[in-house]
Amino acid sequence: MLFNSYIFLIFLPVVWIGYFGLNQVRLFKVARFMLIIASFVFYGYADYRLCFLLMFSILANFGVHVALRRENSGQAVKRLLFVFGLLINLGLLFYFKYLDFTLENLNRFLHAGIALRNIVLPLGISFYTFQQLSFIVDSYYGRAGKYSFSEYCLFVSFFPQLVAGPIVRHQEMIPQFGELEKRRIRFENLLSGMEYFIIGFSKKVLVADSFAGICNAGYDNLKELSSFSAILTILAFTLQIYFDFSGYCDMALGLGKLFNIDIPVNFDSPYKAASIAEFWKRWHITLTAFLTTYIYIPLGGNRKGTMRTCVNVILVFALSGLWHGAAWTYVLWGLLHGAAMVVYRLGQKQIDRLPRGVLRACTFIFVSVAWVFFRAEFFRQPWYLFKQVIVGGAAGIHGEMVRFFCEKSMWKLTLERIMSGSAIQIICQSVMTGWFAFWILVCVKFPSSHDIVGRKIRKTGYYIFLSALFAASLVQLSQVSEFIYFNF
Numbered sequence: 422m423l424f425n426s427y428i429f430l431i432f433l434p435v436v437w438i439g440y441f442g443l444n445q446v447r448l449f450k451v452a453r454f455m456l457i458i459a460s461f462v463f464y465g466y467a468d469y470r471l472c473f474l475l476m477f478s479i480l481a482n483f484g485v486h487v488a489l490r491r492e493n494s495g496q497a498v499k500r501l502l503f504v505f506g507l508l509i510n511l512g513l514l515f516y517f518k519y520l521d522f523t524l525e526n527l528n529r530f531l532h533a534g535i536a537l538r539n540i541v542l543p544l545g546i547s548f549y550t551f552q553q554l555s556f557i558v559d560s561y562y563g564r565a566g567k568y569s570f571s572e573y574c575l576f577v578s579f580f581p582q583l584v585a586g587p588i589v590r591h592q593e594m595i596p597q598f599g600e601l602e603k604r605r606i607r608f609e610n611l612l613s614g615m616e617y618f619i620i621g622f623s624k625k626v627l628v629a630d631s632f633a634g635i636c637n638a639g640y641d642n643l644k645e646l647s648s649f650s651a652i653l654t655i656l657a658f659t660l661q662i663y664f665d666f667s668g669y670c671d672m673a674l675g676l677g678k679l680f681n682i683d684i685p686v687n688f689d690s691p692y693k694a695a696s697i698a699e700f701w702k703r704w705h706i707t708l709t710a711f712l713t714t715y716i717y718i719p720l721g722g723n724r725k726g727t728m729r730t731c732v733n734v735i736l737v738f739a740l741s742g743l744w745h746g747a748a749w750t751y752v753l754w755g756l757l758h759g760a761a762m763v764v765y766r767l768g769q770k771q772i773d774r775l776p777r778g779v780l781r782a783c784t785f786i787f788v789s790v791a792w793v794f795f796r797a798e799f800f801r802q803p804w805y806l807f808k809q810v811i812v813g814g815a816a817g818i819h820g821e822m823v824r825f826f827c828e829k830s831m832w833k834l835t836l837e838r839i840m841s842g843s844a845i846q847i848i849c850q851s852v853m854t855g856w857f858a859f860w861i862l863v864c865v866k867f868p869s870s871h872d873i874v875g876r877k878i879r880k881t882g883y884y885i886f887l888s889a890l891f892a893a894s895l896v897q898l899s900q901v902s903e904f905i906y907f908n909f
Contacts, residue, residue, distance in 0.1 A: 422466040424672045425625050427898060432463065437679060444604040453571050453598065456680075460578040464544065471543050474513075475578060481509045482553040483573050486560045490567065499561065506557040514550045517543055522747035545584035547744055547909050549577055551711055556591050558715060565591055572598055581676035585669050585906040587687035587707035594682070603681035613874050614678030619891045620870045621671025626894040628860060629664035630902050631826070632657045635853075636796070638821040643805050647816035651809035653857060654822075658796045659789040660860050662905055663692060666705075669904045671870045686871065692788070692864040695780035696772070697761040700788060708744070712737050727767075734766070735759040745795070745909050750803070754794040761787060781865065818850045826853045 422429050436459040443452035465472035485506035489499055515523075517540055527533045556573075559565040568576075568591070576595045577583075597603055639646060639654030646654060670688040677684035691703035701709050717737045723730040735756065742755020765772060772780070793803045827849040868876075 422463045423903060424669070424676075425622060425894075425898065425902075425904075428466070429463075432459075433676070433679075440680065441604075441606050449604060450571070452604070453575060457571065457575050457578055460575070460580040460583060463580040464578065464583055467544075474543055474546075475549065478510070478513060478549065478553065479574055479577050482506060482557060482577075483570055485509070485557055486565060486568075486573070489557075489560045490565075503557065503561040506561075507554070510550050510554050510557065514546060516540070517546055519743075519747050542908070544907055548586045548588055549583065551588050551708075551744075552577060552590075555588075555711060555715060559591065566595075568595055579682070581673045581680075581682075582684055585673075585904055585909070586705070587670070587673070587685050588711050589685055589707065593685055597682050605681075607681055610678045610681050612879065614675040616874045616887065617671045617675030617678060617870060619675075619887050619894075620873065621668040621673075621675060623890040623894045624664045624668030624671065625904070626668075626897045627890070629661050629668055630897070631856075632661035632664070632860075633902060634825040635822050636661055638825050639819065640796075640798075640802075640806075642819055642821055643802070643809065646806075646809040646813050646819055648810055648813035649815070649817065650819040650822060651806055651813050653818060653854075654806060655789055655793055655810075656857055656861070659792050660857070660864070662792060662795075663864060664860075665905045667870070669906060689871065690864070690869045692785055692861075693781065694784050695777050696765050696769075696784060697758060697787065698765055700784055701758075701762075708741065712741055716740065730766070731763045734762050738762065749800060750794050750797040754791055757791045757794065761791075785865070817846075818853060823849050823853060826856070 422432065436456070439459075440452050440456050443449075443455060461472045461475070464475060485502055488494065488502050489506075494502070521537045521540055524533075524535045524537050528535055556565060572595050573591075575598055576589075576591055579594070582589055636654060636657035639650060639657060643654075667688050670686075674684050674686070685707055687706050689703040689706065691700050694700035694703055717733055720733045720736065721729055722733065736759075738755040738759030739752055740755070741758070742751040742753070745751045745754070793806055797803045823846065
């Protein structure tokens with residue numbers, strides 16, 4: 422079920438009323454069970470079979486956790502249980518996400534001729550698998566408390582963060598489910614949650630999806646793009662993924678607050694970053710924390726010399742790319758970020774002396790160029806786009822990109838009655854260029870949604886603005902699209 426859909430806007434108030442209604446009459450366990458059932462309904466809405474996979478993963482991991490907590494188990498037994506838990510999680514992830522990728526490469530390099538399985542990737546499997554991997558590691562090292570099955574089940578399946586994160590840890594979430602005060606309606610959280618949700622909803626529907634159409638039009642006509650159109654195609658995805666992921670993270674935070682659950686911040690204006698290191702402290706914050714805690718530090722972190730540190734950084738970012746998708750383009754994207762991180766670490770003192778504005782511009786340009794590999798459908802595609810940037814010529818914006826942006830605009834329909842086609846084309850291209858410039862400015866200069874909600878600016882004009890945003894977003898729901906991170 423998508424957050425940006427009519428069915429979810431019906432689902433949400435029904436679940437909210439049921440959950441707090443049951444808590445109001447002190448049926449706390451029933452309320453928790455109802456929220457678990459609702460989360461499974463949310464997850465299995467498109468395909469009920471996904472619920473069986475999720476429940477198997479939950480049962481297997483909780484069983485390992487219970488076994489690891491037994492005091493009479495020897496260290497050898499615990500080590501075997503730990504390995505078993507890792508194999509369950511990594512095995513499921515490999516089968517569903519990487520098996521076909523592995524077979525493709527065996528066929529390509531070894532001419533093996535193995536038939537592909539054409540396995541459909543289950544929604545959110547990368548997120549809830551990493552979440553449970555961290556839980557198994559913490560259980561093995563004695564860092565996980567004694568939890569009931571219902572607490573653990575809700576921790577994994579809680580619908581605001583199930584499909585696209587953040588990757589939460591047990592100590593951040595499970596204790597909240599048992600707090601008595603969080604079982605009562607809190608007016609402050611209700612307002613903040615609605616603000617976050619509406620802001621994120623509008624980011625996705627009004628902004629991200631508009632850039633998605635422009636980006637798709639550019640990629641569909643790659644070899645016909647002028648230099649300017651090729652640059653806008655790059656920027657279109659840069660803005661699409663920013664507002665798509667930012668919108669999802671805001672909605673997840675807001676939904677958590679509606680249920681009095683504080684979900685970790687996962688996105689904090691990353692295009693304001695003045696280095697690649699700062700970018701990764703602002704983009705997908707919980708993934709960075711997971712990779713640092715469970716991979717980078719166990720590999721030795723920065724404790725074993727400069728060369729080893731550089732290798733560790735490159736390896737972690739390569740794994741980050743592979744986590745995002747089973748394709749070499751994702752791995753290359755990760756390696757690019759790893760190389761940039763190494764360069765920054767080696768020359769940090771000299772680099773940080775540059776003006777912050779220059780550093781922010783350079784970071785934004787690098788991240789935008791790297792996104793081309795992330796967006797690529799096949800390995801050669803990025804080079805076609807970069808080639809058009811250089812040799813595409815000085816023509817205007819490609820007609821298909823302009824058509825998507827302007828075709829259904831009321832102001833364009835009005836202009837058609839009073840102006841010629843060529844004049845309208847010039848105006849449309851100018852407006853479209855301004856649209857790009859405005860949203861880039863929003864990314865690098867405007868307050869974040871956390872700043873806006875945190876200021877608690879709750880005046881009449883603010884509520885009118887939010888209501889208008891929500892209404893405009895509802896109108897666009899006829900063009901529902903998935904979040905980019907649902908694919909991971």
